[in-house]
Structures are given as C-alpha cells and as structure tokens.
Amino acid sequence: MDSLKITGGTPLEGEVRISGAKNATLPILAATLLANGPVSIANVPHLRDVTTIIELLGHMGAAVTIGERMRIEVNPTTLRHCRAPYELVRTMRASILVLGPLLSRFGQAEVSLPGGCAIGSRPVDLHVAGLKALGADIHVENGYIQARAERLRGARLVLDTVTVTGTENLMMAAALADGETIIENAAREPEVVDLAAFLNAMGAGVTGAGTDTIVIAGVEALHGTDYAVLPDRIEAGTYLVAGAITSGLVRVKGVRPEHLDAVLIKLRASGADIVIGEDWIELDMRGRRPRSVDVRTAPYPAFPTDMQAQFAALNVIADGVGTIVETVFENRFMHILELQRMGANIRLQGNTAVIRGVDHLTGAPVMATDLRASASLVLAGLVAEGDTTVRRIYHIDRGYECIEEKLELLGARIERVSG
Numbered sequence: 001m002d003s004l005k006i007t008g009g010t011p012l013e014g015e016v017r018i019s020g021a022k023n024a025t026l027p028i029l030a031a032t033l034l035a036n037g038p039v040s041i042a043n044v045p046h047l048r049d050v051t052t053i054i055e056l057l058g059h060m061g062a063a064v065t066i067g068e069r070m071r072i073e074v075n076p077t078t079l080r081h082c083r084a085p086y087e088l089v090r091t092m093r094a095s096i097l098v099l100g101p102l103l104s105r106f107g108q109a110e111v112s113l114p115g116g117c118a119i120g121s122r123p124v125d126l127h128v129a130g131l132k133a134l135g136a137d138i139h140v141e142n143g144y145i146q147a148r149a150e151r152l153r154g155a156r157l158v159l160d161t162v163t164v165t166g167t168e169n170l171m172m173a174a175a176l177a178d179g180e181t182i183i184e185n186a187a188r189e190p191e192v193v194d195l196a197a198f199l200n201a202m203g204a205g206v207t208g209a210g211t212d213t214i215v216i217a218g219v220e221a222l223h224g225t226d227y228a229v230l231p232d233r234i235e236a237g238t239y240l241v242a243g244a245i246t247s248g249l250v251r252v253k254g255v256r257p258e259h260l261d262a263v264l265i266k267l268r269a270s271g272a273d274i275v276i277g278e279d280w281i282e283l284d285m286r287g288r289r290p291r292s293v294d295v296r297t298a299p300y301p302a303f304p305t306d307m308q309a310q311f312a313a314l315n316v317i318a319d320g321v322g323t324i325v326e327t328v329f330e331n332r333f334m335h336i337l338e339l340q341r342m343g344a345n346i347r348l349q350g351n352t353a354v355i356r357g358v359d360h361l362t363g364a365p366v367m368a369t370d371l372r373a374s375a376s377l378v379l380a381g382l383v384a385e386g387d388t389t390v391r392r393i394y395h396i397d398r399g400y401e402c403i404e405e406k407l408e409l410l411g412a413r414i415e416r417v418s419g
C-alpha cells in the first residue's frame with residue numbers, strides 16, 4: 001500500500017493548475033446514461049473515484065473510451081443490464097448516482113445500498129423517497145435497492161435536508177419524466193449547476209439550478225453532446241491552504257474564484273493577502289504565521305465541509321484559538337486524533353473542535369481515514385519538523401490528481417513510497 005513521505009519546513013512557492021472537479025465529474029458521467037447517443041466529456045480528472053464510475057458504466061455494458069488528456073466518451077446505447085454491484089458501490093458511495101438515470105432511461109435499476117461510511121451514516125433515504133414520489137416502485141432486497149417504473153411522472157419534491165447527490169439523482173431522474181418536477185430545498189453547489197448545464201446541453205429543460213428551487217421540464221429523449229467539467233474548488237482551496245500553512249506564496253490557475261468565496265473569507269481572516277484574477281487566485285502569507293479562524297460548515301454558499309479538515313490543520317499551527325463546527329456530517333473528525341499525534345492541541349466536544357495553535361508540529365507516521373482527512377495530514381506534514389509518513393493514501397488518490405507532483409512543483413519535499 002502506497003504512502004506519502006513528506007519532509008516539512010519549506011514555504012511553498014509557485015503556481016499550480018487545478019483539475020476538473022471530482023464531484024461534478026461523477027454525476028455527469030452517471031448522467032451520460034440518459035443520452036440516446038455518444039457523449040464526450042473533457043477536463044475529467046484522473047482519479048480513483050472517476051475510474052470507479054467508469055468501471056461501473058463499463059460493467060453495465062456502456063461503451064467507454066478514454067482519449068487523450070482524459071477525454072471520456074460514453075456510448076450508453078449498448079447497455080446490457082442495470083445492476084450496480086456491491087463490489088463497486090462499496091468502494092464509492094457516489095455510485096448511487098446511477099440510480100436516477102437508470103430508472104428514468106431504462107425503467108429499472110438494481111443498485112447496492114452503500115455500506116457504512118467512515119464519515120457518518122450518510123443515508124440515501126431522500127434519494128429513494130424522491131424517486132418514489134416520481135412514481136417509481138422501490139424496495140430493498142438482499143442489500144440492493146430494486147427500482148422499477150414505467151415512465152416517471154413529474155412531481156413537487158421537498159427535500160427534508162439539503163443533499164447534493166440527492167438533488168442530482170432526482171434532477172437526472174426528472175429530466176426524462178412526463179411533465180414538470182420541482183425540487184424544493186435543493187442543493188445549490190456549483191457541481192449541481194454544472195450537472196444542470198450538462199443535462200441542458202443534452203436537451204433537458206432544467207432551470208433554477210444554483211437556487212434552492214430547481215424546475216425540470218421533462219423531455220422525451222436526450223441526445224449526445226460535448227461538455228467540459230468545471231474546475232475543482234476543493235482542490236483549489238486545499239492548495240491555497242498549503243500556501244497559508246507553510247507561510248508561502250501560491251497561485252492556483254484555471255479556477256472559478258467565485259466558487260471559493262467562503263473559503264477566501266477565512267483565508268483573509270487568517271492573515272493572508274489574496275489577489276483574485278479572472279481564473280486564478282494568489283495567496284501570499286510570506287513571513288507571517290497564520291492566525292486562527294472560526295469555521296462552521298454548512299451547504300453552499302456557506303463554508304464547505306470538504307474544506308473543514310484542511311482548516312483544522314491550518315488552525316493547528318496558527319496563532320490563537322480557533323473553533324471548527326461541523327454541521328453537515330456526524331463523525332467527520334477522524335483527522336483530529338492523527339493531528340494530535342503530531343503535537344496538535346485540540347479539544348473535541350461533539351461536533352466542535354477547539355484548536356489552540358502550537359508553534360510547531362513534529363513529523364510522525366499517520367494514517368489517512370478518508371479523503372479530506374488525508375489532505376489535512378499532508379498539509380500538517382508540509383509544516384511539521386522532520387518526516388511525516390501518511391499511510392493509506394488510496395483515500396487521497398480518490399480525490400487529488402497527481403498530488404505529489406503538484407506539491408513538488410511548489411517546492412515541497414514529498415515522495416510516494418510503494419509497499
């Protein structure tokens with residue numbers, strides 16, 4: 001199993017190109033199932049989770065071709081069956097995203113229930129309830145969601161909790177439904193907006209994405225198209241924190257700065273100078289120690305839960321006391337114990353971590369437990385004295401493209417160690 005060995009202490013300096021967004025790529029690849037012809041997707045990041053969804057599409061019989069620079073072409077018309085097996089779903093919860101498109105396009109779906117997840121229970125009850133309201137017949141048998149429908153019928157859906165993949169699943173299902181669907185309390189994340197734009201490029205009638213009310217006018221069929229995925233705001237945010245935590249100067253290129261508003265507010269509060277261009281952001285923290293910041297996660301446009309662990313790492317070496325409140329997921333603090341092993345001073349109380357900054361961390365062998373937790377351990381390693389080995393980095397490969405190459409370009413001392 002690969003590890004990352006990091007020798008801390010170098011302020012990062014330079015620029016880094018941001019990849020396509022994982023969380024937009026996954027629903028968009030699932031949505032290709034809705035088309036009645038080949039679809040071509042560009043700016044796809046080369047990540048473990050993306051490989052998993054490609055494997056899943058291929059497993060069901062879709063013809064998938066990976067072209068130069070990860071341009072993915074999917075022809076869903078060759079599909080042989082509509083079963084997403086446990087072996088694939090268990091490695092990636094987001095496989096549930098094929099449920100809506102399969103049901104709506106092929107009238108049936110058999111999707112394994114995702115197993116327990118390291119960051120809380122993460123149920124899919126809202127996906128299922130929404131599809132039932134659209135007329136599907138759904139029950140759970142032998143650990144599989146068994147779903148059938150003649151043609152889904154448009155309906156007004158009110159989501160109990162703001163759910164990103166839930167909103168996406170229902171939007172995809174409604175795209176081919178008979179009549180109009182209204183999703184109230186919809187997620188407003190940029191990745192939801194990107195999926196809506198992709199659906200519309202295939203001929204769908206989605207309006208209101210980016211607000212909490214999405215209206216989908218169902219159409220008879222969707223056609224193939226060419227589409228490029230939006231840049232990854234979480235990857236961009238993570239490299240900016242890498243600049244801040246090492247008192248460096250980092251410019252992220254190829255981003256949509258407006259998607260990072262909540263993160264940039266906190267980076268400014270931590271003392272960083274931020275300059276924003278049309279598609280780049282530069283952070284300058286040279287010669288300064290970051291100040292602690294208070295963070296409270298919530299659905300977009302508030303501070304993203306996927307940046308929480310990285311800001312915990314930043315607070316660990318910052319000047320002062322910072323409080324992190326996690327409101328989206330229960331049990332998303334596994335990085336805290338590992339950070340403590342590097343010398344962090346953190347008190348956990350329910351969904352709140354109170355972090356008193358220390359003036360140095362010491363390198364240690366640490367274990368990654370989920371995707372963003374691993375990112376926080378890498379960040380801590382960049383600033384710790386001596387060597388940090390982050391184990392189980394398959395988590396990081398699920399969401400960060402070429403992380404060691406990108407950090408190396410910024411001057412970090414980092415290497416991948418096999419075995």
Ligand code: UD1
Binds near residue numbers: 093124126162
């Ligand atoms: C997506 C993102 C993930 C991010 C999260 C929150 C993808 C592939 N993943 O995950 O990176 O951390 O949004 O921004 O886009 N919930 C229910 N019932 C449901 C569905 C969700 O109770 O049927 C709850 C969850 O337990 C959680 C909250 O809703 O407490 C938000 O979860 P959700 O937005 O669904 O997360 P994901 O879509 O799984």
